[in-house]
Amino acid sequence: MSNRVTSSMLYLDNVHVAFDGFKAINGLSMILEPGEMRAIIGPNGAGKTTMMDIITGKTAPDEGDVWFDGKHDLITYDESAIATMGIGRKFQKPTVFESHTLEDNLLLAMSGRRSIKTMLLDPGGKAEAQRMNEIFDTIRLGERRKDFAADLSHGQKQWLEIGMLLAQDPKLLLVDEPVAGMTDAETEETARLLREIARDHTVVVVEHDMDFIRDLDVKVTCLHEGAVLAEGQLDSVSADQRVIDVYLGR
Numbered sequence: 001m002s003n004r005v006t007s008s009m010l011y012l013d014n015v016h017v018a019f020d021g022f023k024a025i026n027g028l029s030m031i032l033e034p035g036e037m038r039a040i041i042g043p044n045g046a047g048k049t050t051m052m053d054i055i056t057g058k059t060a061p062d063e064g065d066v067w068f069d070g071k072h073d074l075i076t077y078d079e080s081a082i083a084t085m086g087i088g089r090k091f092q093k094p095t096v097f098e099s100h101t102l103e104d105n106l107l108l109a110m111s112g113r114r115s116i117k118t119m120l121l122d123p124g125g126k127a128e129a130q131r132m133n134e135i136f137d138t139i140r141l142g143e144r145r146k147d148f149a150a151d152l153s154h155g156q157k158q159w160l161e162i163g164m165l166l167a168q169d170p171k172l173l174l175v176d177e178p179v180a181g182m183t184d185a186e187t188e189e190t191a192r193l194l195r196e197i198a199r200d201h202t203v204v205v206v207e208h209d210m211d212f213i214r215d216l217d218v219k220v221t222c223l224h225e226g227a228v229l230a231e232g233q234l235d236s237v238s239a240d241q242r243v244i245d246v247y248l249g250r
């Protein structure tokens, strides 16, 4: 195994996926260092969601290498094994349990991780309660913890779902279009929230909102036709004529 694999949190090399002959992913290579947050941009149909499907084991690549945490060959694992390994994904539409309180939503998300061992070591659930408080601080919803999820705004539901991801204690978080439909204030808060999460997680964020991407202040990858078109700091990527032609100028 090469050094590039062992030192990375996520390693994609020359990945290909075709659906009925249509090349949705076509020679995609990308490396994320541990602790890095990466923003992914690109036009509709570029393959952003399919890339997440591949990383999470929902779609099997036809060709290429996909490694996680420097040692796991993701192609050899199924979706549930990959989730257990520490890759959490947030889909575009929030899928919180509306008729449950925020606390119960987080508890449900945590229970997936609760092993016999942690129950024996922590019978009163003290560590769990502590962790729940930390997550509520991160997602800015501590004062709403006894409320039903149904009573949250769309943006707050997205934050709760990010909290449910954190409750599963992933190393890598994949977040697909988190600020779609949010107010400007919620969008700005989401950038702060993700930057906080990125202090101790590796994060991949797909988003179209360029003001939000600017607030994230991280390396940007622009996908187009299933491969990387440009990569680097936002200023250089957004000045790239090819990026302007296929995405920003539209």
Ligand SMILES: Nc1ncnc2c1ncn2[C@@H]1O[C@H](COP(=O)(O)OP(=O)(O)O)[C@@H](O)[C@H]1O
Pocket (backbone or CB within 6 Å): 019, 024, 042, 043, 044, 045, 046, 047, 048, 049, 050, 051
């Ligand atoms: N399961 C599938 N079957 C057939 N085509 C698919 C499937 N998933 C994605 N595609 C196609 O692959 C391309 C990439 O889609 P997607 O990854 O959703 O793009 P993005 O998220 O960048 O908008 C699109 O043309 C889409 O129609």
Ligand SMILES: [Mg+2]
Pocket (backbone or CB within 6 Å): 048, 049, 050
């Ligand atoms: Mg998509």
